[in-house]
Structures are given as C-alpha cells and as structure tokens.
Amino acid sequence: MSAAPGPRGWDVPADLDKDPATIPDPARTPVPEELRIEIESHMALYPDPRSAALPALEAAQRVHGWCSPEAIVQVACVMRVTPASLDAVATFYDMLETRPVGAHSIFICTNISCSLRGADELYAAMRDAAGEDPAFNVRPFECLGACDIAPMASVDGVYVGPLQTEDVPRLLDDVRAGGPVLAEKQLTRRPCADPGTGS
Numbered sequence: 001m002s003a004a005p006g007p008r009g010w011d012v013p014a015d016l017d018k019d020p021a022t023i024p025d026p027a028r029t030p031v032p033e034e035l036r037i038e039i040e041s042h043m044a045l046y047p048d049p050r051s052a053a054l055p056a057l058e059a060a061q062r063v064h065g066w067c068s069p070e071a072i073v074q075v076a077c078v079m080r081v082t083p084a085s086l087d088a089v090a091t092f093y094d095m096l097e098t099r100p101v102g103a104h105s106i107f108i109c110t111n112i113s114c115s116l117r118g119a120d121e122l123y124a125a126m127r128d129a130a131g132e133d134p135a136f137n138v139r140p141f142e143c144l145g146a147c148d149i150a151p152m153a154s155v156d157g158v159y160v161g162p163l164q165t166e167d168v169p170r171l172l173d174d175v176r177a178g179g180p181v182l183a184e185k186q187l188t189r190r191p192c193a194d195p196g197t198g199s
Helices: 033-043 049-064 069-079 083-090 112-116 119-130 165-177
Strands: 104-109 136-141 153-155 158-160
Touching (some): 033 069, 069 083, 104 112, 104 165, 119 136, 119 165, 153 165
Parallel strands (some): 104 136
8 A cells, every 4th residue: 555645746845956947858858649529529628728737637637647857847748837837726625646555545534524424434444454465555545525425535536435444455456456336436437317417
C-alpha cells in the first residue's frame, strides 16, 4: 500500500535558486501520441485552452500512473504553459496524485455523514486489510458527495456503499479479480425514481 501522503504544493517552500520557468520545447519533449491527441481534444472544448488543465492532467495521470514531473512537462508542452502552472493545479486537487501510488485507488469518505456511520473504522479496516500491497492506494477523502450511501468509498472511480467493515475482504478480492466491485452496492445499480436515469 502507498505511504502516507507527502507534502502538497503549499507545504513546499519556493526554490529561489531555480531558473525562471519556461514552456517546454516540443522538439525536445517527447509526448505519447495518444496523450497529445487527448489533451488537444480537451483544449478544443474551452474558449481559453488553459482551462483544460484538469482533464489534461487526469489524462497524463492515467498514462503515467501519477502526475510525475515527466507527465507534467508533457502536458505543459502540449498546452504551451509552464510546468509550474500545472504543478500548482496538480498539488491543489486531491484526485491528482503527485507521488507514485498503487494502481487501484480506494478513497474512503470520512466527512461527517460517513464518519457518523462508521467511516473511521471502515478506513482503518481497509488499511489493515490492504497492508503493504503496492497495488492499492487507500486513503481518506474529505467528501465524495454520496451521503445517502454512507459510509461509502470510491473504488477506482466506482461509488459503493453503504459499507461495513465486513465488506472489506470481498471488496479487495473483487478488485484483485478485476471484476465488478461489490456489484449489489454500487451507486449506479441502485433503484431510481426516474426510469430514464442511467439509461
């Protein structure tokens, strides 16, 4: 399992001895073609192409596994901005990883609704069960916005809940097997009053 989160951008002092930031040279910055195409397609959706920073960084994170310095330079090259401007975005948003993490992200919501319904115990059980398995990135998350299924988690982007500590072993087994995670507890499979929703 990944180590405790390191310092975010606001915790790191500025290095006043570094050279001024520059935009990476496309001739000397190799960018995977699929990544370039995806970033450019995101940029085309906005009047100001710089507004595509979040989806562009998310695309690079999918390719590299995290927003590594190399990934940030590649995005900066395509977007024609400085890496520092993207680093400021990457260190601000929780869904962007600025250090290597496991391939499977398990975010346990620990905000008030989930916490009151046992999220702290759920988080502790998930960390214990994942142990040192490097495939898992288990961490608390301030709010995932699904209070109606508290306590809940996001597992590789799939919302599941309500969860109990007894669900933890099966959840991890489902992830390892590559199949649906707790299919009967997925938010997208819950009944809805609007029959057109989810179709």
